[in-house]
Amino acid sequence: MHITIIEDEKYLSKNLSKKLIKNWFNTKIFNSYNEFIEKNSYIADLYIIDISLIDWSWFDIIKIIRKEKNLDTPIIITSWYSDPEKKIYWLDIWADDYLSKPFSSEELIARIRSLLRRSYKIISNSNIKYRDIIYDTNNKSIIKNWEKIIFTFNEIQFIEYMIYNMWNLVLKEDIIKSVWWIDDILTISDNNINVLISKVRKKLWDSFNLETVIWQWYILNK
Numbered sequence: 001m002h003i004t005i006i007e008d009e010k011y012l013s014k015n016l017s018k019k020l021i022k023n024w025f026n027t028k029i030f031n032s033y034n035e036f037i038e039k040n041s042y043i044a045d046l047y048i049i050d051i052s053l054i055d056w057s058w059f060d061i062i063k064i065i066r067k068e069k070n071l072d073t074p075i076i077i078t079s080w081y082s083d084p085e086k087k088i089y090w091l092d093i094w095a096d097d098y099l100s101k102p103f104s105s106e107e108l109i110a111r112i113r114s115l116l117r118r119s120y121k122i123i124s125n126s127n128i129k130y131r132d133i134i135y136d137t138n139n140k141s142i143i144k145n146w147e148k149i150i151f152t153f154n155e156i157q158f159i160e161y162m163i164y165n166m167w168n169l170v171l172k173e174d175i176i177k178s179v180w181w182i183d184d185i186l187t188i189s190d191n192n193i194n195v196l197i198s199k200v201r202k203k204l205w206d207s208f209n210l211e212t213v214i215w216q217w218y219i220l221n222k
Contacts, residue, residue: 002026004044019105033057051079066094074115116167131207162220170218
């Protein structure tokens, strides 16, 4: 998961980047409008933009992302301003969220995950589109390339849990409790989980972008 930070305070941007990296996000830092434009770096899953950049250049960056590049990538703007009217104004000009400085890294990460979860596409009250698959939450079924794929109950439970917790770091014990519906996690071995994941990956291939971290944590990326 790639997050672009555009912040002219170098110490702050580096500190923010370190905290995001600890939470399994990849980051790129740009300390000025010119640096961002020169490197033509528009590939990101989310932008964090400080509005103290000189000459309103932060606004030009947002215009480029939204109008010229036609991207709907989530944007969080940050500022020392706390005036509600200013917040409303800035949220109306194509930003998705606003954080007043100083803010805690925990709050920022929670907002990032919330925005990223919203970016997977809900196409009806019961259907969720993730990459090239459609998950029907009512019938507990998955369609890929207009073909229904057969899954076991546990496989569906796992897929559903990971989709609803997309971009969150999921612990092994969370998977056990949500898939097997038991509290005694010792009754489910690592092999049980690995076999389950292997079967899901085999059926969905690259449609299920699951990242495994030292076989203890799991992240479903976009």
